[in-house]
Amino acid sequence: MEVLDQLHRTIALKDIPKRIISLVPSQTELLCDLGLEDSLVGVTKFCVHPHHITTDVTVVGGTKNIHLDKIKALQPDIILCNKEENTKEIVDACERICPVHVSDIYTMADSMKLIEQYGVLFNRVKEAELMISQMKCEIGGFKSFLKDKKVLTVAYFIWKTPWMVAANNTFINHLLELNKFANAFEDNTRYPEVLTEESVHFENVDVVLLSSEPYPFKEIHKYEVQGYFPKAKIVLADGEMFSWYGSRLLKAFEYFKTLRLSLENNLAC
Structure with missing residues (x-):
């Protein structure tokens, strides 16, 4: 069997893979939701969904540092990676x-x-089709919800020291656009460093979202950024909802609705 991955590389397999190692947290959750938890033999320490997975399955390192000896010993049929999460x-x-x-x-x-590719790879075509159908339904409902909502200018922070935001050419930016959020840093690409000068101020930003991951922003950090965004509402955001691109998206759009309603209430005050 030959399949293509998302880098258009051809992967040759003798059979349906039975022993899977996932080096990406969101993909680990996706596999489990496709009914493949019993096929997982290795995951990363950051694979937190389902909550028990790192107890039941061998941890082979992180997303940027792996233990090759552990991986070899597990005799996997396939290893699942991501271009951004894992290095070449x-x-x-x-x-x-x-x-x-x-x-x-x-x-x-x-x-x-x-x-869809995982459905074919792991003989879970029907499960994958159902998940995609549910996802399309969630997107449709969310777009209807947003129909009469105004566009808000947003800055989405992912890191501190240095301060970094999600800009253009990222999945996070794509989801911001779906939320009718205009990215204040859309003229930048990927994850630029910002707030490099204490004197800089962004007067036109409505909302600053401080993500829960990869940097775990807390309440105290709201005060640190407020001076740079004097007119903005500073909000802690669930980073999984904005950056996990697997089955977590089935829960994301309900979260986005709640976030938007909360923002509207706060901005109206």
């Missing part, structure tokens, strides 16, 4: 052990394509 060096090293599928996600369409 990790992918190359894993390919010396077994076939590697690499995802590359920038849009909802990319996410649904990944689910």
